[in-house]
Amino acid sequence: MHLRSKLPAVGTTIxxxxxxxxxxxxxxxxxxxxPDFDCDPALVDAVAxxxxxxxxxxxxxxxxxxxxxxxxxxxxxLYGAAYDPDGEITITSGGTEAIFDxxxxxxxxxxxxxxxxxxxxxxxxxxxxxGGRAVVVSLRYPDYRVPWDEVRAAISPRTRMIVLNSxxxxxxxxxxxxDMTELTRIVDDSGVTILSDEVYEHIIFDxxxxxxxxxxxxxxxxSFIVGSFGKTYHVTGWKVGxxxxxxxxxxxxxxxxxxxxxxxxxxxxxxxxxxLADGRGYPGLSAFYQRKRDLFLALIEGSRWKPLLSxxxxxxxxxxxxxxxxxxxxxxxxxxxxxxVASIPTSAxxxxxxxxxxxxxxxxxxxxxxxxAATRLRDL
Ligand code: GLN
Numbered sequence: 305m306h307l308r309s310k311l312p313a314v315g316t317t318i319x320x321x322x323x324x325x326x327x328x329x330x331x332x333x334x335x336x337x338x339p340d341f342d343c344d345p346a347l348v349d350a351v352a353x354x355x356x357x358x359x360x361x362x363x364x365x366x367x368x369x370x371x372x373x374x375x376x377x378x379x380x381x382l383y384g385a386a387y388d389p390d391g392e393i394t395i396t397s398g399g400t401e402a403i404f405d406x407x408x409x410x411x412x413x414x415x416x417x418x419x420x421x422x423x424x425x426x427x428x429x430x431x432x433x434x435g436g437r438a439v440v441v442s443l444r445y446p447d448y449r450v451p452w453d454e455v456r457a458a459i460s461p462r463t464r465m466i467v468l469n470s471x472x473x474x475x476x477x478x479x480x481x482x483d484m485t486e487l488t489r490i491v492d493d494s495g496v497t498i499l500s501d502e503v504y505e506h507i508i509f510d511x512x513x514x515x516x517x518x519x520x521x522x523x524x525x526x527s528f529i530v531g532s533f534g535k536t537y538h539v540t541g542w543k544v545g546x547x548x549x550x551x552x553x554x555x556x557x558x559x560x561x562x563x564x565x566x567x568x569x570x571x572x573x574x575x576x577x578x579x580l581a582d583g584r585g586y587p588g589l590s591a592f593y594q595r596k597r598d599l600f601l602a603l604i605e606g607s608r609w610k611p612l613l614s615x616x617x618x619x620x621x622x623x624x625x626x627x628x629x630x631x632x633x634x635x636x637x638x639x640x641x642x643x644x645v646a647s648i649p650t651s652a653x654x655x656x657x658x659x660x661x662x663x664x665x666x667x668x669x670x671x672x673x674x675x676x677a678a679t680r681l682r683d684l
Pocket of ligand 1: 320
């Protein structure tokens, strides 16, 4: 049978490839971003309690009210943004679903969406499978700053959306206040919609402030903001996230969400609502991960790996140019097979640039995992 693929250039995601290879060869897995330690046992107890109490049927399509209220209260407390939990917050089955739904809701056939490479690997396929065209603006190694003049030049009458991500996966950079000023000018001039992937909002280092779109009324009015409980509560496998957006955008978003997943896991939403309403989890998260970042860096200090500054997320880019001139993919595979440490090559997030000599390592790991990995990395 001849199939005409809608995504001919897409294979299996790098996360699945590298995590499988790590498992097959018994490597330490610092590739796919997930903690190797457990969440708060009280959170598991809460899910079990809600299951035992019979909250096992479909949740409302928009999400459990208590969780939507807790999300709205958190956005208000952290960013001074008033979102209506009924009409402006939607609970999704993870950040990736939220990103897909937002794109599907807005991008018409032939529309353009601006993305910044390296970018998370679901953005471009989400745009293309919905008939859109991804217009790629390059963030360049080693600073990965947003080139705002290039962004302005990339805007056309067909531009429907700009996809932003801060703290940024995989570069671990963050948007600054002056970036937000530049973005505001562009949005004022073009009326373009923003898809803001803020799933690492609570993991930001060295005292920096997370520049959420929610802080800026002029940006908030045009934005889908995507959040994730997986990152915040160490439960990436539960696949629960949310979207905050003004009522008109949320209404279009829900038209898609209701036919993609309909609704999200009920007992998990109830448990997360309790934790979030109590302000648990996120307040200490930056300090928790900053300590892990610093431990990982201290452990590889003096080796031939050169760290780039990680300002947020739980990822660290390491420059390997003093070790080899292999491509990042070749080296990532060899590093996994021969040295027992799995990472992510940033070429998986690139579309137009040649990959720089860096690999992405996830430090959301037990100290002993980081110690074992560092011992292996130091040998190179
Ligand atoms: N966001 C995670 C990462 O960047 C992976 C998510 C996934 O595997 N789909 O590693």
